[in-house]
Amino acid sequence: MSMAESLVRWRYRFLPDHVVGELLSKKWIDSVIPFTALVLLLAIFGSIVPGFFGLATLTNLSGQVAELGLVVLGLTIVIVSGGIDLSIGSTFALAVLATLYGMNVGQWSFGTGLAATLAVGAACGFINAVMIGILRMRAFLTTLVTLIIFRSAFEILFPKVSTALVTSSPDSPVYDYLGLGQIAGIPASFVFFVVMAVILHIILSRGRYGWRLFAVGGARRSAYNAGINVRLTVFSAYVVCSVLVALAAFLFCARIGSAASDVGSGLELQALTATVLGGISLGGGRGSVAKALMGVVFVLVLSNGLLTLAVPGPVNDLTLGFVLLASVFLDVRWTKNRHKILRSVYISPTLVKMPDPVSTEPGTPMAVNDRLKDVGVIGLGVLDGAEDVIFDGEDRLYTGSRQGEILRFYPPDYTRWKVFAHIGGAPLGMAFDRQGNLIVCVAGMGLYQVSPAGEAKLLTAETNRSLTSVVDDSPMKLADDCDILPDGRIVFSEATVRFEMHDWYADALESRGNGRIITYDPSSGVTRTLISNLVFPNGVCTAFDGQSVLFAESWACRINRYYFAGPKAGRLERVIEGLPGYPDNINRASDGTYWLALMGMRTPALDLSLEMPGFRRRMARRISEDAWLMPNLNTGCVLRFNEKGEILESLWDQTGEKHPMITSMREHKGVLYLCGIFNNRMGTLDLPNADKNWFSSHSYWGKSA
């Protein structure tokens, strides 16, 4: 093997490409860019601004964080609900005026002062809320106008009281404590803010009110159709926002104790920059308290850092403006392209070197023949999505349908049928347990049990989450085939955790070990993953020895044996390697051997591409799925093998006229029944040398069952 080749191998073995796509599908990925920006900013200012991490700076910063933080949280609520509030700066100014007047001039108590301030805030918010929430005016223009109105009101009132404000001082120890006191070295206002932030976080992320805000902001019409009172929700957002702004003003007054005539001007720029920078989408419906905080810290660190570096105020504002512009641009591009990026990077093929296939030359057991060309037919035109077939003690035939039903066909000719049970998902592999319940794997839904009376019950749909999973892999995406151990435990395969059933070909393209074997114990109700990182594990069959299960790995073209009891318990062995096709279900044959369905055949062109993951990745991105290179599922085959993994015989339909794809087969009383999930029929083949009384449940549970 050449150096370059080993490097490529190493790269696909240890660099988990598929994680990129999974990370991109996480919700918190939105915050990665602002977070990185924040870390960078801290690193830059930390190294160039002297005393940046000093106690004085941090204390000052935390006081500012509390004030701007509350404003930004208020704005976050409005933006999440799909609106915007530009009047926050003016509201802030009015609330400051109210606080200072009450506390300094009026000598009010803490409680009265706070109530008065909040009332002023609520009043300002109410005006906005009525116009935007109830009268449904445009948020942008309305708040632009109230910005001017509130500011004018402030400027009319402020000169009349400014002298009085400066000449008196408040008489409230609690008020002073809130402004200047410290709890364990941390400013009291900051502690207060943290408490507020935690409460808001819980309300927004867990509470009903938060959920409604997000619903209204994300999709107003849908929220309305879902029964949410949209107007009231929008109304409340503006009131809450202004109250939080007033609270910030109260903290500001407690800390500073006085105000200039330009108090609160430019606050809307700061707050908007912080909000958008944190990753709260201006389009509404996306945001969180943590994001808002990230934005707040960024903006304050930036403006304080620039201040320390003696950068003039207008330049400071200019910088903020540019940061806002950049983050709005990123917000728009990101929201628009996120799904495109995700789609193009999610499929990440890996390097697979397939072993040479078993020969199908004439004279070998796998020799191509046409033994399946003339077979009997069941359910022509009725069946659609029959992946597996099984029989009960009365020779009745059970199979699944794409419509989410289990059909029961009646002997002797299997022309009469009825719906046995409705499950709702596509039934795949089936097995009968000792009590005669039908155990069935349902794609996208998990493992189900259907009683002899036809009542369906969910057994399990979740297993333990694996430690290294990025996306939660505990729900079952594609439970495929199941079988039952002598002790009653159910062993089943989940073909892939990365794709849904109808995207099976994307998993084939990846050919990575995305699947797992899971056990479910009906006595304890516990589901555990037994083996993971299997390449599309498919058919499962309990071996005749009662100590092991055989299972197929489709895209790896091999059959494995896992011992769950006996001297080799816990060991995994290879039984067959290098199959010429893709193995599907495995079932017992009457003579102590096993039937194996090959759903399709390997083609040299595809095998070659498996060694070139880059080629497959580009193919998946560049060309339509219609034209992708795929396993040849238009030629199926059934073969029989023994315990040692020797192939004994094979049955083919070379031209694929009647049975292009074979997903399962079951021997029952001397006849072999053939299924294909995309086929419109089920085939029957007489087996002249087979035991005419053999019935699979007898083989599992003895004649008494």
Place this chain on the structure above:
Amino acid sequence: MNPFGEFLDRFFGRRAWAVTVPTFDGPLLPNQQLEKAETLAVLDAADNVVSTHKGIVVSSGNRLLRVRADGDMDELASFDQPVTALAAARGMTAVALDGEGIVIRGGVYDGAAFKTTGNINLGCVTALTFLNSDTLLASNGSASTGFSGWRRDLMQKGCSGSVLKIDLAGRKVELVKSDLAWPAGVATTGSNRIFVSESWRHRVLSIDLNSGEVESVLEHLPAYPARISPAMDAGYWLTFYSTRNQLVEFILREDRYRRRMLEEIPEDFWMAPALSSWNSYREPMQGSQLKQMGVLKPYAVTRSYGLVVNCDPQMRPLRSFHSRADGRMHGTLAACEHGEDLIIASRGGSKILRLPDVAGGQRG
């Protein structure tokens, strides 16, 4: 184009790196007329149909046969090599043999033979046509391979084909145009211009025999054009190897995969255009070819296709006859008018087909 732009084009799949394929639309709208056509005769490797006043002459591998109206066939001649092109006029038959050259049978130049010499290649003659009773036009697909290597030449982006003018009286061969990407058909017009189909570039060229001026008359075809046969009404019948396939276009831009495929995989199992499909389970399969409910959709992508297009004297398509993904009458490399009928050889379907009453200048 600067190298960085080239890199960007490659990354985004733009310009030369776009793998888009034109659709069958307008006069090329798909139908099933080749599938429904009457079978005149069943013949393996049916190719090169030529109408003579004694009947239809057709080639099958090394043999030359005459097909009677009832479908019976008489062998006219047999050669050491497969017949790759055929032309008949005024009692003369020009036969091209794979890897050998051209021989003339009958007429005044009986026995004349032309072989590869110097820069004149005659080992891969794809089409022959008489310009006049003393001059033969030939298109030679490639300088490096015989006719049987057409898929290799296509997948190697071969560009060594040529068009030749053969002076039968002077036994001279003159090069008309070289460096063509598999010229697969040649046809005369009433003037000095000739039409040449340049298959791998999906177009038909018009070449002026006097000035050597080359002009593209039919471009961006959704399939690989093959031979051009004249129609009674001064139009033409254009036949095709196969349709273009997005995956093939993609592989043509994937050099490493393409090289390994050509080296390591037997030709029958290449992901490349073919004259017929589903001959072995080891042939590649593409997404939309998956049989659902036992049915292969006619609109599935396909490696082999049957297509004959009727063009006007300016080579503009007028109507077309198709055999689609679900059909068998693929690899229709030759067609000729015989009376009111159009006779088509489907190499992939191993049949001689007859479409009654479509020829003779009638418009459907």
